[in-house]
Amino acid sequence: MNRGPAAWHRITVGLIGFLLLLVGTAAVLWRTDVAPVHEWVNRIDQGWAARTADTAWWPVLLGAVVVVAMIWGWRLIATTIRPGKVDDLLLDGSDLSGTLTVAPKLIASAVGEDLARAPALDRVVARATDDRGRKIIRLTVTAQPSHGYAEIASVVGDAVEDIREAVDGADIHVQAFVHLQNRTG
Template sequence: MNRAPASLHRLSTALIALVLLALGGAALASRLGVRPISEWVDRFDASSIGRFADSGWWAAALGGVVVLSLIWGLSLIGSTLRPRAVDDLELDGSDQSGELVIAPKLIATAVADELSGDTMFQKVSARALDDRSRKIIRLEVTARPDRSYAEIVDRVGRATDQIREAVAGADVHVQAFIHLEKPTSAR
C-alpha cells in the first residue's frame, strides 16, 4: 500500500480508537463515581433522547453522519483496491530536450522475456510497482534444481545490473527474488 493511503488508514483507526477510548473511559469513570464525570452524567436529562429523536434536525444530522461514514469508508476501501502502477520514467535520452520517457513495465517485460529464454529458469516474471511511494522493478525467477546457486545468482545479477544501468538517474529500486526448486530424488 502506498504511503498516503496507509497514513489515511492509520489516522482513521487512531481517530476511532481515541473516540472509543474516551467514551469507554467516561463510562468507567461514571460507574466508579469519579467526581466531575459522574456529576455530568447525573445532570444529563434522559428524556432529551426522545426529544432529539422527534426533532427534524436529528434525522438530517443522522443522515449526514451516515453519508459521511459511507464516503469515508468507501474511500478507505478504494485506496487499497486501486492498482499501484508506476508512472513513466524520465531518463537521459536522445530526444531534443535530452529526455527519454519510458514505462518501467516495458523494462520489466523485456528483462523477463530475455530471462525466460534461458533454460536455467522454469518460471520468470517481472513487475513494475509502486510500494509506499517507492518505484520498484521486481524480478522473480524460479530456477531448475540442477543449476548451482552461483550460476543462478550470476545470471540474475547481470539482469538486475542491466536494469539499474537502464534506469540510471531515476528513483527506481530493483529487487530480485530467486526461488530454488527442490531436487527430485531418483528412485
Template sequence: MNRSASVLHRLSIGVVGVVLVAVAVAVILYQVSVEPVAGWISRIDTRQLTETVGKGWFGAVLALVAVLAAYWGWRLIRTTIAPHRPEQFLLDASETEGALTISLKQVAQAIEEHLATQTGLRRVRAQALDDRGQNIIRITVDARPDRSYDEIVGALAPTVEDLRTAFAGSDIHVQAFVHLDALE
C-alpha cells in the same frame, strides 16, 4: 507498503480508535456513576443540544463532515486496492527545455526477454507496478528443480544490480522473487 500511505492509515485508525475508546470509557464511567466523569456528563445541557441539532446550519455541517469522511475513506481504500501499472517515469536529468521519460513497462518487457534466455529459469515474469504510489519493477522467476539456488541467483543478480544502478536516486524499487519448483 509505501511509508506515506502507511502513516496515513495508521494515523487515521489511531485517531478514530482513540476517540471511540474515549467515548466508550466515558459511557462506562457514567453508567457506574464514577466521579468526576458522571458529573461532567450530567451537566451537559440536553435542551441546548436539541436546539442546536434543529438549526439549519447543523445539517450543512453534518453533510460536510460526511463528505469529508467519505473522501478520506475513499483515499484510504484507494491506497490499498490492487496495484496499477505506471505509464512513464520522468528521469532526474530532465530539464525545463525537455523531459526525459522512459516507459517502465518496456523496461520490464526487456528484462523479461533477457532473463528468458537464461538457462535454469523455467518461467520469468517482469512487471512495472505502481503499488500505493511506489514505483516498482517486480521480477518473478520460477526455477527448475535440478538447479541450485546459487545458479538461479547467479543468473538473476546481474540484472537486478543493473536495474538498481540505473535507477539509483529515484523512487523506483526493484523486487526479485524466486519460486523454486518442487522436486518431482
C-alpha cells in the same frame, strides 16, 4: 501498502479507536455511578441540540464537517484502488525537451520475457511496484536444483545490470530473488 497510505489508514483507525474507547469508557463509568463522570454526564444540557440547530453558524460547521469527511473518506478509498502502482519514469531521451517517458511495468515485462527464454530458469516473474514509497522493479526466478547458484546468479545479474543501465538516473531500484527448488530423491 505504501508508506503514505498505510500511515493515513493507521491514523484513521487510531483516531476512530480512540474516540470509541473514550465514549465506551465514559458510558461504563456513567452506568456504574462513578462520581465525577456521573456528575459530568448529568450536567450535560439536553436541549443544546435544539438550540444549536437554530443558530446561524451550525449549518456552516456542519457543512465543513461534511467536506472534511468526504475528503478524508475519498483519500481512504483512493489509496486502496491502486496500491503499488508505479508512475512513469522520466529518462534522458531523444525528444525535443530531452526526456523520455517509460512505464516501469513495460521494462519489467520485457526483462521477464527475456529471462523466461533462459533454459536454466523454470519460472520468471517480473513486476514494477511501489513498496512503501520506493519504486522497484522486482525479478523473481525459480530454477531446478540441477543448476548451480552461480549459473542462475549470472543470468539474473546480467538482467539486473541491464535494467540499472537503462534507468540510470531515475529514482527506481532493482531487486532480484532467486528460488532454487529442493532436491528430490
